[in-house]
Amino acid sequence: MNSRMGIWVVVGLIAAGGLTAAIALAVVRRTSDAENVDYDRDFCHPLLIAHRGASGYVPEHTLGAYALAATMGADYLEPDVVMTKDGHIIARHDNKLDITTNVAQHPEFADRYKTQMVDGSTLSGWFTEDFTLAEIKTLRAIERIPTTRPGNARMDGAFDVPTMQEIIDLAKGLEVSLHRPIGIYPEIKHPTHFQRLGLAMEKPLVDLLHKNGYRGPEAPIYIQSFEVSNLKELKNMTDIRLIQLLGGNPNNPPVDQFILGTGLTYGQMATAEGLKDIAEYAYSVGPDKGYIIPRTSEGKLGEPTSFVKDAHAVNLKVHPYTFRSENSFLPVEFRSEDPSPAALGDAAGELKAFFDAGIDGAFTDHPDDFVSARGPCRK
């Protein structure tokens, strides 16, 4: 009985000889024990999840950002994924292409500009669902927040938009290079939106991951979503680990729950009772970091809540988002005095407070600062 495989209670009754064989197998998964298993024990702890790659240093969601993250010590590379018109899974933060590509400079695509509702917001721009992969491959990635990250904007135009398969290939090659596992941590973006377009991502993503050998909870992969229904569907499609993300505003509902009219909010999901429900289908929970240590009215770190304890009580791993090293993102006590929008503060100070709060991993744009805060790799 392998503890990594969960603990099963097997009751068997076998009647042999000339008699009719009657075999009754009652297989009862003892959830609470099984989910104490740490499937990431080949990685460093807490787990370093490189948010959109090393997106503090290179334009996000590019092979360059992912490769840099791995060389900085990332355990997992985190792509957000969206769909193309022809059903290819690509890495972009949004289906709205003009935020992070030069699509607006392509006159041949001018007529694809449109205004539509996405997840309850009215947006104008160019959208991945209106472009084939071949068309998207003619675009170049640009920095999303160039004022804060002028060093990244130097690389505007250097990279194309990668497919999920290219990211898998990158991770597998880098495992050879760096002699350690490199996991991947995809987030399905705008799931309801793509389902309504007939471009649901859940099955194609699972098929792609299975095809690449990622199967079962031991595979170095997680699938994330801010919605609920698709995670529950995924639970029936695959044994790959799932993570329920929790939006930063506790009054907001997941998009699918809003449409279903259940009244469920992220705030309710973040309670001890809500986490127990999540533990039925997810291995891990990915809260906005404010659920763990809220900020005071002065913008400093306040007192830790019971979130980590409550999540651990139902055997959920806790991977909060997003740790960024520029002053504007840091609690005020960790900011440096440099007034430049690009100036970096004491990111390790903030991270250490969260490590002390018992988190199991975290999403960061600056993998090097995470490594510095964590210290030598512990497994």
Added chain:
Amino acid sequence: MNSRMGIWVVVGLIAAGGLTAAIALAVVRRTSDAENVDYDRDFCHPLLIAHRGASGYVPEHTLGAYALAATMGADYLEPDVVMTKDGHIIARHDNKLDITTNVAQHPEFADRYKTQMVDGSTLSGWFTEDFTLAEIKTLRAIERIPTTRPGNARMDGAFDVPTMQEIIDLAKGLEVSLHRPIGIYPEIKHPTHFQRLGLAMEKPLVDLLHKNGYRGPEAPIYIQSFEVSNLKELKNMTDIRLIQLLGGNPNNPPVDQFILGTGLTYGQMATAEGLKDIAEYAYSVGPDKGYIIPRTSEGKLGEPTSFVKDAHAVNLKVHPYTFRSENSFLPVEFRSEDPSPAALGDAAGELKAFFDAGIDGAFTDHPDDFVSARGPCRK
């Protein structure tokens, strides 16, 4: 007959039947034709040699800089290599460690500070030959020119000093990831200096490369040197391709030639006659770019010289150095108006002039600008 293998003239006489078989094979390598062979035909052309990695964007000579370069489209990753006290080959531009590491912030190494002569210059600092690899692995890389590259200095401390073996492992993994060959282009730094210390790098480097499967002129590897004698010795140690570098000041001699008192200068080596001598032992020549297109007194690009024609006449490939995209390094006509020392100009403008001059490849700190100037990959 494979053109990659050179052209051989085979004369055979075979007497068959019951008679004694007499077989005479005269194998004559037709040197001039053979050396027209392009051993880089699996790569794009002109060849993109990522100088110290993508050192325009990430601190030079780090795994991060090399990985980023590959994802930007580099054909070859270029490390400078020096020796540790205990005979390990590591990547640094200089044996003087304080230029690109935080060694000065390590009090335990304060007593290693010293003043010595290196290649005719008196230098004060910390030197690789006084540190074991284990000691050097406790240091962190820092940006060499932070005023020009503040975006790189954000990553001070993110990386350690890589060994040559780690760079080989990185390249081999990235070949798997990117589905194309990734070559390596090491330069032996301060060869005479290390020979005098009993730490000659030539044989250990060749042994390491052979051990990793790099053998013969088809292997995706070059060995560079600014000196002459060591390249001639290397010619007898290995069939790996060699490249003779030519220092920017034509009045200067290679260090070994100065010591030998031959009177040979880089300017003489760059003449048609000098190049003919180089072709006896090297596959390629790596001149300062000024030998190919000198600058006018106003700092603009002048008229191309006969250098490329002269080198090609003796079947030497031409790989000039170093193309950098910041204004301060560019010919004045390609500079942008932004007065910041970090501002980038029209690097592609300069590169295209050199492509037109017939170069076979070039060393650049900004691989993305090279790809942009070159256009789609041609093989």
